[in-house]
Amino acid sequence: MDRRTTLKWVLAASAVGPLLRQRDARAYSTLTARGYGTDPNLAVNYHPGELWPLTMTSVQRRLAGILSDIIIPADDHSPSASTAGVVDFVDEWVSAPYSDFQRDRGIVLGGFAWLDAEGARRFGKEFVELDSAEQLSVCDDICDAARAADALREAARFFALYRDLTAGGFYSTPLGRKDLGYMGNVPLASFDGPAPALLESLGLL
Numbered sequence: 001m002d003r004r005t006t007l008k009w010v011l012a013a014s015a016v017g018p019l020l021r022q023r024d025a026r027a028y029s030t031l032t033a034r035g036y037g038t039d040p041n042l043a044v045n046y047h048p049g050e051l052w053p054l055t056m057t058s059v060q061r062r063l064a065g066i067l068s069d070i071i072i073p074a075d076d077h078s079p080s081a082s083t084a085g086v087v088d089f090v091d092e093w094v095s096a097p098y099s100d101f102q103r104d105r106g107i108v109l110g111g112f113a114w115l116d117a118e119g120a121r122r123f124g125k126e127f128v129e130l131d132s133a134e135q136l137s138v139c140d141d142i143c144d145a146a147r148a149a150d151a152l153r154e155a156a157r158f159f160a161l162y163r164d165l166t167a168g169g170f171y172s173t174p175l176g177r178k179d180l181g182y183m184g185n186v187p188l189a190s191f192d193g194p195a196p197a198l199l200e201s202l203g204l205l
Contacts, residue, residue: 048088055095063112063128064090071166078179081170089169111158
């Protein structure tokens with residue numbers, strides 16, 4: 001990488017800090033959906049993008065998938081977060097036209113920009129182009145806000161939010177519920193009440 005490119009990356013990295021503090025989602029792209037609409041029909045199985053347009057770019061979605069899979073990788077019991085559809089969940093979340101979601105949009109997309117700039121500063125490549133060891137080395141420095149360096153505190157707050165979104169998205173899917181061993185959301189022909197042993201343990205018998 002030549003000196004001109006190196007300087008450009010360093011300047012970009014130094015400019016990303018304010019992005020992580022940016023709360024206005026419109027700084028990244030315009031949301032076309034506005035305000036609060038009618039309640040969704042809970043009997044309908046909506047698909048991603050039906051309630052409001054998804055707004056993450058293909059590059060952002062690729063980065064979202066990589067980061068989600070770092071947080072919840074595939075194992076012997078379940079697939080990775082991206083395989084379970086977490087990227088669609090995150091895209092829906094940051095595209096929603098509500099104030100709290102738009103606040104999170106600024107944090108998430110600002111965090112993506114920081115990851116790219118940090119990857120370039122350390123290794124001369126955007127985050128998605130780093131190998132897995134390089135990606136993990138960046139994430140290790142921001143995965144715990146309590147021990148993150150002062151200069152990385154905003155990035156650590158982004159990572160904490162993204163980790164929560166990844167877990168929320170993954171464990172609300174059928175694959176995630178199966179991984180937890182969750183037994184709910186199953187229709188019953190009849191319900192005989194709590195098991196007597198449970199009631200006895202609670203002192204209710």
